[in-house]
Amino acid sequence: MTGSDPWPNLAGRLTDDGHVLPVRVYFEDTDFSGWVYHASYLRFMERGRSDFLRLKGIGHDALDKGEHGGARGERLAFVVRHMSVDFAKPARIDDVVEVDTRVIEIGGARIVLAQTVRRGAATLARAEVTVALINERGEPRRLPAEVRRRLAAGEGT
Amino acid sequence: MTGSDPWPNLAGRLTDDGHVLPVRVYFEDTDFSGWVYHASYLRFMERGRSDFLRLKGIGHDALDKGEHGGARGERLAFVVRHMSVDFAKPARIDDVVEVDTRVIEIGGARIVLAQTVRRGAATLARAEVTVALINERGEPRRLPAEVRRRLAAGEGT
Amino acid sequence: MTGSDPWPNLAGRLTDDGHVLPVRVYFEDTDFSGWVYHASYLRFMERGRSDFLRLKGIGHDALDKGEHGGARGERLAFVVRHMSVDFAKPARIDDVVEVDTRVIEIGGARIVLAQTVRRGAATLARAEVTVALINERGEPRRLPAEVRRRLAAGEGT
Amino acid sequence: MTGSDPWPNLAGRLTDDGHVLPVRVYFEDTDFSGWVYHASYLRFMERGRSDFLRLKGIGHDALDKGEHGGARGERLAFVVRHMSVDFAKPARIDDVVEVDTRVIEIGGARIVLAQTVRRGAATLARAEVTVALINERGEPRRLPAEVRRRLAAGEGT
Numbered sequence: 001m002t003g004s005d006p007w008p009n010l011a012g013r014l015t016d017d018g019h020v021l022p023v024r025v026y027f028e029d030t031d032f033s034g035w036v037y038h039a040s041y042l043r044f045m046e047r048g049r050s051d052f053l054r055l056k057g058i059g060h061d062a063l064d065k066g067e068h069g070g071a072r073g074e075r076l077a078f079v080v081r082h083m084s085v086d087f088a089k090p091a092r093i094d095d096v097v098e099v100d101t102r103v104i105e106i107g108g109a110r111i112v113l114a115q116t117v118r119r120g121a122a123t124l125a126r127a128e129v130t131v132a133l134i135n136e137r138g139e140p141r142r143l144p145a146e147v148r149r150r151l152a153a154g155e156g157t
Numbered sequence: 158m159t160g161s162d163p164w165p166n167l168a169g170r171l172t173d174d175g176h177v178l179p180v181r182v183y184f185e186d187t188d189f190s191g192w193v194y195h196a197s198y199l200r201f202m203e204r205g206r207s208d209f210l211r212l213k214g215i216g217h218d219a220l221d222k223g224e225h226g227g228a229r230g231e232r233l234a235f236v237v238r239h240m241s242v243d244f245a246k247p248a249r250i251d252d253v254v255e256v257d258t259r260v261i262e263i264g265g266a267r268i269v270l271a272q273t274v275r276r277g278a279a280t281l282a283r284a285e286v287t288v289a290l291i292n293e294r295g296e297p298r299r300l301p302a303e304v305r306r307r308l309a310a311g312e313g314t
Numbered sequence: 315m316t317g318s319d320p321w322p323n324l325a326g327r328l329t330d331d332g333h334v335l336p337v338r339v340y341f342e343d344t345d346f347s348g349w350v351y352h353a354s355y356l357r358f359m360e361r362g363r364s365d366f367l368r369l370k371g372i373g374h375d376a377l378d379k380g381e382h383g384g385a386r387g388e389r390l391a392f393v394v395r396h397m398s399v400d401f402a403k404p405a406r407i408d409d410v411v412e413v414d415t416r417v418i419e420i421g422g423a424r425i426v427l428a429q430t431v432r433r434g435a436a437t438l439a440r441a442e443v444t445v446a447l448i449n450e451r452g453e454p455r456r457l458p459a460e461v462r463r464r465l466a467a468g469e470g471t
Numbered sequence: 472m473t474g475s476d477p478w479p480n481l482a483g484r485l486t487d488d489g490h491v492l493p494v495r496v497y498f499e500d501t502d503f504s505g506w507v508y509h510a511s512y513l514r515f516m517e518r519g520r521s522d523f524l525r526l527k528g529i530g531h532d533a534l535d536k537g538e539h540g541g542a543r544g545e546r547l548a549f550v551v552r553h554m555s556v557d558f559a560k561p562a563r564i565d566d567v568v569e570v571d572t573r574v575i576e577i578g579g580a581r582i583v584l585a586q587t588v589r590r591g592a593a594t595l596a597r598a599e600v601t602v603a604l605i606n607e608r609g610e611p612r613r614l615p616a617e618v619r620r621r622l623a624a625g626e627g628t
Contacts, residue, residue, distance in 0.1 A: 007493040009478060022478040026521055028514045030346035032407050037341060038237040042196040043499045050497055061565045080195040084241040093346050094532045138247060164336040166321060179321040183364055184508060185357045189501035189564050200342045207340055218408045250503050251375045352551040353513040394509040398555040452561060
């Protein structure tokens with residue numbers, strides 16, 4: 001990030017213990033109830049995870065090209081294995097919400113994250129998410145050492 | 158449902174203990190990994206819940222117009238309070254999957270459902286979903302007697 | 315299609331001059347205005363095109379595996395090059411709309427289709443859509459003879 | 472916008488003749504082709520229009536509450552009446568694209584905008600979009616004087 005970045009903070013910011021991403025609520029995120037559609041929060045959380053990884057130097061595109069794949073050089077992708085989500089309060093059109101992402105556990109082949117969607121101090125949704133790495137044939141793969149090292153490091157690259 | 162229905166089974170079918178809805182996987186449901194995007198399964202499950210309620214005679218539109226609202230005649234809508242989802246196997250473009258929906262528990266103000274997305278005998282995703290009724294101001298409302306009666310009945314109306 | 319198909323008409327039906335697909339409006343398709351989100355009509359139309367091609371024996375998956383690729387056996391995919399859409403009347407939650415699809419022109423490397431989203435006799439949206447075939451590197455490809463033959467034929471396979 | 476805004480430029484920026492919004496491509500925007508799903512560009516463009524109006528002081532929420540409704544105080548919403556879109560080049564996961572929005576024409580009851588989705592100097596998609604204001608019953612409404620004045624003004628409020 002330098003002064004010449006035309007869009008600083010587009011990927012949010014790393015925090016002391018994770019990452020925060022602002023998300024604007026647009027038409028596409030709402031439903032006829034007038035509030036945000038429940039599955040839209042999962043899209044917001046996925047954006048938070050993607051940008052957290054991005055600021056840690058782990059890109060989906062690089063994974064897909066096998067650049068983090070270690071010796072094998074396999075094409076890799078993160079997939080969600082489990083999500084448990086509480087929907088506490090609804091967001092509305094034009095709101096700015098913030099997605100907080102924090103690593104709870106780094107296992108051999110999976111990462112567990114805690115994610116919260118907030119509007120100011122109010123928690124709107126809260127989730128625990130387990131993601132795993134798979135190769136092109138859908139087979140689970142151990143986290144490459146470089147991915148583990150980047151996630152464990154206290155700050156971005 | 159009569160012989161002249163141009164699109165029989167568009168809302169799936171009631172089963173002995175719930176409901177089944179077929180869902181085709183289109184471009185919109187997939188992502189660049191080549192598989193179905195994880196939040197798309199939540200959309201499929203919401204379609205299953207909506208059509209289950211529909212075949213039980215409980216329409217979103219009727220709820221929104223206050224027609225199931227009991228004495229008050231308030232505008233009501235179902236919202237998801239909690240979801241716990243396991244993603245077991247991925248679906249792909251052109252697949253036909255089936256969403257099974259079953260009521261586990263009917264409480265005073267909430268319903269707990271078990272939902273499964275299958276492709277033939279293979280379980281792709283499995284969820285436990287808690288939904289609640291709210292009024293226009295987002296306040297929780299007890300399930301109207303008519304809604305409870307319709308859900309408890311062994312078959313559609 | 316045989317009598318044992320558990321979900322007949324899931325892909326709609328071929329008509330004298332094209333194809334018709336029923337589409338139910340769910341929560342996911344609406345926005346806070348209470349009506350269907352404008353880009354949802356494009357999703358409905360894409361489903362119509364996909365199922366029209368499917369009933370003509372042209373599957374996205376088969377194209378992606380190079381099975382319609384002619385001599386080269388290249389992986390192919392249809393992409394939208396141009397769309398012109400009029401939004402006339404809005405659809406609402408719980409509506410059943412029908413997507414009509416008709417081929418207007420088959421060129422060497424592109425197909426022009428007319429698509430309409432109707433609710434009964436009322437036209438909700440009307441579009442002219444130009445699609446083209448590309449290979450994995452995004453390069454335009456001529457329509458394989460088999461694809462042309464299947465599209466020109468008066469009925470499905 | 473002040474120095475204490477935690478997320479400056481979240482709504483993009485007004486330009487000499489319109490507005491520019493950066494948009495990150497996430498999983499949700501792509502499809503199994505590996506590229507961005509065609510209808511996702513419409514979502515990007517709608518975000519651009521919403522943020523353009525926002526920086527001009529015209530909020531969806533304020534319209535919905537009737538605050539720009541003039542004498543009548545009716546609840547108003549913008550709807551898309553017509554879109555003509557050319558899809559020139561595809562965007563991919565992790566890309567940052569920019570949505571340019573420019574007013575071409577302000578009529579009595581409609582606004583015509585030109586919108587472009589760019590990645591650097593490359594045009595990915597180009598659209599002409601006609602929007603209109605409607606009230607809660609879907610009836611067309613003339614643009615309130617305040618909305619016209621704000622749109623015609625050379626800069627934001």
